[in-house]
Amino acid sequence: MEALNLIESFIQTAETGSFSAAARRLGLTPAAVSKNIARLEAHLGVRLFHRSTRKLTMTPAGEQLWADASVPFTSLQDAFERAAQHDGKPSGVLKVSMAVAFGREYLVPLLGEFLQRYPDIVPDWHFDNRAVDLIAGGFDAAIGGGIELTQGVIARELARPCVIVAASPAYMAGRPMPAHPSGLAELDGIARRSSTTGRVRAWTLRNQIGEEALAECRIRMIFDDPEAMAHAAMQGLGIAFLPTPHAAPWLESGKLVRLLPGWHAELSPLTLYYPNRKLLPAKTRVFIDFIVGAFRERRLAARFDAR
Structure with a gap:
């Protein structure tokens, strides 16, 4: 498992572009992430990042490792998550970003029903009126408008307010x-x-x-x-x-x-964003289906369309 931890630190640093951002996603300190990268470099015998006080960039060897390892590592994470599910049920911490007032008015009231269906999921909901970086922030999903579509993010329109x-x-x-x-x-x-x-x-x-x-x-x-x-x-x-x-x-x-x-x-469409992964974790998949179903059943799209 130590090798997986080193690879995870590398991949998160490559995706976010900094030790600090990777550390926030992993729940570690920037020093610990930097140490993991150094140990991986020592094991491979190559430098993976060019380091300076202002910028962190990947070397050609780092670019190659990221291209070769990122997809298999994601698949391995998905396999671990499925294996860890309780009796095959969706489980784990679900990190979602949403606007403060919108989340309080429309999403928090859905929480009881969601937890009743999926008692092994722990919602970790972040209320923020600023657009988040879905990938760098380590979010499973985000609901809002005007979030920049970066590589690896899928957008599913919910309504047109x-x-x-x-x-x-x-x-x-x-x-x-x-x-x-x-x-x-x-x-x-x-x-x-x-x-x-x-x-x-x-x-x-x-x-x-x-x-x-x-x-x-x-x-x-x-x-x-x-x-x-x-x-x-x-x-x-x-x-x-x-x-x-x-x-x-x-x-x-x-x-x-x-x-x-x-x-x-x-206004920008109200959109559900989530990572573009071939095999979404079950907790993310059921959350997406639940939100889409709730908007349909409560006719929220029609309620927000005042054209």
Whole structure:
């Protein structure tokens, strides 16, 4: 098993490009990973990485070993995992990334049913509004939008959410409902700052016949979280441009009303990401099937599509 541990440290370092990232995936210290690589190099009699204070790159020998060993090693990991399953049932720690509010509102309520079906799986769910590196982070799956598709990652579309304009009935009381995006200019707005660029988001709305219009309002406040925007809108503080997963519960309860029902802004599809492996671990496979089935049974795709 020692040789497998050395190979695993090498493969994780090759995939992530650093000892630190490999260490996080393996639950080791960077020093321990570096030591494993050095022992493997000594055993093989070749250098696998060029090391510098700024960069870690593979040597030609390292590139060759990675090409020859990565696929067989993954197959061996799958074999070990299947052999370790309890009575053939899916088991193990399931590491999944998801956005904070979306995960809390839509995925945590599914957890009880999932655990009832698969009691030997231990969910390790990471709630983060930033896109993660599925491979470097060692995730079994991720649910979100706009994650870069790198080599070794598969994307399965779950729904096509969009951005709509909403406000509380109290805020709109006594105000005329706008018939066109230009009418938003007379209303107070709860704007959103992009966590990626730091800029205030500008939305171009589109209607069903393809007309487009820039949506502008009097910016009253700026948030970087859509859930907080929804709560501010429910307090009657202004209109908000909300992704449909964040707006849907409040629109259905009547705490928010939709403005410009024929208009929306495009968003990246809500997607389930997972590693491209010939033999997925059973825990990952059943999770994928469960989430896809839950979206279908609860008609979440239709609920999020406000076009």
